[in-house]
Amino acid sequence: MQKRKTKKFAVLSLSMLFAGMTVLTACSSDKKEQAGQSAAPASSNAPAKAGNLKIEIWDRGNPPDGVTITNSFLTNFVKENFGKPNNINVEFVPVPRSEEVPKLNVLMASNTDVPDIVVTYDKGTFSKYATQGGLTELSDLLKQYGPNVSKLLGPEILNVGKYQGKQYAIPAKRAEIGKYASFIRQDWLDKLSLQTPKTTDELYNVLKAFKEKDPGQTGGKVIPLGMSMAPAQYEPIIWSFIGNMSDQERFEKTQIREIPMLDPGFKEAIRFMNKLYNEGLMSPDFALDSKKETLTKAISNGNIGFFSEDTINIFYNEGTYDALKKNVPSALLTPVDAYTNKDGKHAKPLDAPNGMYIMVPKSSKNAVEAVKYLDWMATGDNLLTMLKGVKGQNYNLDANGIPAVIENMDAKAKNNTFSGGDMGILANGLVLDTQEKTDAAFIKNFPERYQSDVNKVLKIAATDGIKQIISPRPIEAENKYGTTLIAKEEELIVKATMAKPDKFDSVFDSMMSGYMSSGGQAIADERKAAWKEMQTK
Numbered sequence: 001m002q003k004r005k006t007k008k009f010a011v012l013s014l015s016m017l018f019a020g021m022t023v024l025t026a027c028s029s030d031k032k033e034q035a036g037q038s039a040a041p042a043s044s045n046a047p048a049k050a051g052n053l054k055i056e057i058w059d060r061g062n063p064p065d066g067v068t069i070t071n072s073f074l075t076n077f078v079k080e081n082f083g084k085p086n087n088i089n090v091e092f093v094p095v096p097r098s099e100e101v102p103k104l105n106v107l108m109a110s111n112t113d114v115p116d117i118v119v120t121y122d123k124g125t126f127s128k129y130a131t132q133g134g135l136t137e138l139s140d141l142l143k144q145y146g147p148n149v150s151k152l153l154g155p156e157i158l159n160v161g162k163y164q165g166k167q168y169a170i171p172a173k174r175a176e177i178g179k180y181a182s183f184i185r186q187d188w189l190d191k192l193s194l195q196t197p198k199t200t201d202e203l204y205n206v207l208k209a210f211k212e213k214d215p216g217q218t219g220g221k222v223i224p225l226g227m228s229m230a231p232a233q234y235e236p237i238i239w240s241f242i243g244n245m246s247d248q249e250r251f252e253k254t255q256i257r258e259i260p261m262l263d264p265g266f267k268e269a270i271r272f273m274n275k276l277y278n279e280g281l282m283s284p285d286f287a288l289d290s291k292k293e294t295l296t297k298a299i300s301n302g303n304i305g306f307f308s309e310d311t312i313n314i315f316y317n318e319g320t321y322d323a324l325k326k327n328v329p330s331a332l333l334t335p336v337d338a339y340t341n342k343d344g345k346h347a348k349p350l351d352a353p354n355g356m357y358i359m360v361p362k363s364s365k366n367a368v369e370a371v372k373y374l375d376w377m378a379t380g381d382n383l384l385t386m387l388k389g390v391k392g393q394n395y396n397l398d399a400n401g402i403p404a405v406i407e408n409m410d411a412k413a414k415n416n417t418f419s420g421g422d423m424g425i426l427a428n429g430l431v432l433d434t435q436e437k438t439d440a441a442f443i444k445n446f447p448e449r450y451q452s453d454v455n456k457v458l459k460i461a462a463t464d465g466i467k468q469i470i471s472p473r474p475i476e477a478e479n480k481y482g483t484t485l486i487a488k489e490e491e492l493i494v495k496a497t498m499a500k501p502d503k504f505d506s507v508f509d510s511m512m513s514g515y516m517s518s519g520g521q522a523i524a525d526e527r528k529a530a531w532k533e534m535q536t537k
Contacts, residue, residue: 051088053369054115056104058422059094064415069094073416074386074423082376088369097422101125108134108361116364117373119356119425124482126357127474130163136360136367139167145371146170148378152426160354160470170374171354175429175438178461179351180236182308186334188215196336200240200272203306203338207281210305216328218303225276226307227286228295229490231257234273236308239347239466240339241269251469252527255520256478256485258349258468262524265341267508273497274504287494296320302328306338311461315450317407335456337463350465355428377426386424389416402437403430404444472534477526481519488515 059069067073070092083090093115095103101122107114108129120126129135142150142158150158153173161169189196189206192215197203207224214222227233235257242265245253253262260266276282289295298304299314300323314320314333324331337346360370377383388395388403393413395403406413430441443454492511499507516524 051086051366051369052091053083053088053117053366053373054091054093055117055373056095056107056115056119057092057419058097058100058119060097060419060422064411064418067415067418069419072418073389074418074420077385078373078423081382082373086369086372086376088372090373111361111363114361114363116360116366116370117425118359118361120359121356123357124474124479126161126169126359127163128479129359129361130168131474131476131479134362135168136362136364137166137168138170138360138367138371141367141371142167142170145368146375146378148375149371149426152378152431157354160352161357163474169357169359170426172356172358172425173427173429173431174351174353174355175427175431176311176442176458176461177351177353177467178311178458178465179349180232180308181311181457181460182236182306182336182338183314183333184306184336184338185210185216185304186332187330188305189334191215196334197338198336199340199344200338204276204281207276207306208279211279211281216302216305221301221303222305223283223298223303224305225282226295226299226304227273227276227283228289228292229287229494230290230292230295232310232313233286233292233295233308234493235259236339236348237273238266238269239349240341241265241272242341242347244343247469248531250466251471251531252524254469254527255523256482256489259489261489261512261515261520267512270493270496270508271504273493274499274501277497278501287498290490300324300327302331306336311457312446312454315446315454315457317447321450333453335453335460337460346460346464348461348463348465350462350467352468352470356425358425374426377424383424383426387417387420387430389413389420398444400437400440402432402441402444407447471527471530473530475523475526475530477519477522481522485515485519485523488518 057069057075063069063072075090075092079090082088095107101120104118104120104125107118138146149170153171157171157173158167161167161171184196184206186196188210192209192213194206194209195202197206210222210224214220216222238259242260242263245260245263249263250260253260255261273282277284283289283295283298285294295304295307299307299320302324321333324333339346339348341347358374360367364370377386384403388405390413391397391403393406394409394416395405398404430438430445432438432441439455439458442458443451446454488511492508492515495511496504496508
């Protein structure tokens with residue numbers, strides 16, 4: 001489960017594990033027809049007819065030895081503990097993670113091969129299926145078969161999955177809504193006797209010093225600011241230039257990817273990137289690095305002085321930070337909050353409160369079984385097992401009842417949690433009864449040597465965070481033009497950043513004009529209309 005990425009965990013229900021802590025209990029056919037799909041008639045003494053349930057599961061192509069995506073500890077756990085007691089045959093349908101939307105579109109179009117439960121993080125994909133009538137309406141089924149799901153998610157999260165007031169998706173609950181943090185080579189600062197930068201101007205001066213003095217002795221390979229064409233690298237810069245706006249202004253100026261591109265600050269942010277690029281202060285090949293592969297390699301090799309990233313990505317065991325320490329044992333990264341706007345705020349976007357959208361296709365004949373499965377997942381300690389595996393093998397509870405991953409577990413124990421994040425679809429993150437406890441549980445997922453830094457990162461990611469404004473209905477123009485406009489947004493950022501400084505304005509203005517005429521204006525117009533609708537309800 002990666003975000004950005006990369007960070008996906010299941011909701012934690014600990015009500016059966018410890019006392020004294022209030023914990024959240026667990027990450028078309030009409031109603032009459034659906035209700036008759038799972039059981040024999042009430043007057044019959046015959047055993048209930050076996051039901052069926054096909055569940056989409058993302059295949060990341062990385063199963064350990066002796067395990068497959070459809071035959072693992074967790075798939076068997078589901079079959080034994082949900083399937084057998086409920087007389088339901090459970091089948092997992094693998095879909096390549098890298099192709100999940102195109103593959104899902106093919107499955108949905110087939111009406112026959114489509115699983116009964118499908119998932120996506122893409123809001124536009126959910127909106128498209130909802131508006132086109134491709135999804136089962138779940139309101140009544142949730143009331144009848146999903147009380148634990150409703151208790152877990154609450155109305156705020158469930159509302160995100162509604163279209164025209166009806167429940168067409170069950171959104172996962174996100175435990176941590178912070179998106180981005182930045183990191184600097186503290187050992188380089190110390191070598192140059194420089195203070196940690198706390199503003200954009202201070203950061204710029206530090207980047208210049210890194211380039212001129214090469215404190216890492218990289219032999220000319222120093223890259224002061226690591227950059228790629230992934231949102232985690234350029235969005236923190238953009239948001240630091242966005243001016244203070246009312247909710248209405250922000251909603252109406254937002255385009256694809258929740259960036260208010262129509263605010264004048266967007267242009268100034270790209271102008272700043274243009275300055276960094278032309279002064280040799282950022283990755284020269286960022287435009288070719290949409291998957292962050294070149295950036296990650298440069299960080300690991302010790303050539304990057306400062307970079308932004310999806311909060312905690314670098315701290316995973318045997319991850320980027322470990323690779324850096326292996327290659328440069330003296331290297332030290334410090335989480336920093338350096339980008340500031342004109343008001344001195346560390347403005348940055350927050351994630352939506354929901355994670356993925358869980359949907360039941362209209363063609364499914366097993367909607368009852370689907371909701372029953374989700375309710376089972378939200379009950380007792382099922383998600384704890386799906387995420388953490390077996391107590392004593394994969395995790396132990398600390399004095400506060402928070403599960404802590406056992407480091408250096410053997411290979412068999414590791415296999416217990418293979419694909420756990422992708423199966424625990426009701427939530428992204430460990431959700432306890434307070435954010436403080438939730439943070440504590442989240443931190444426990446990381447090696448002890450990094451837990452202090454992870455704690456700092458969670459605070460940085462939330463500081464001066466800007467919440468998304470959820471539209472009450474899908475923005476049809478986003479569905480229609482989204483793919484084209486994402487490509488044009490990226491092209492604009494690349495070409496304007498790489499332009500000669502005296503050509504910046506003409507390049508940016510020309511690219512923005514093309515963007516707006518390709519659907520951007522239609523989105524802006526529809527968002528204005530949607531805002532008016534929000535005020536009349």
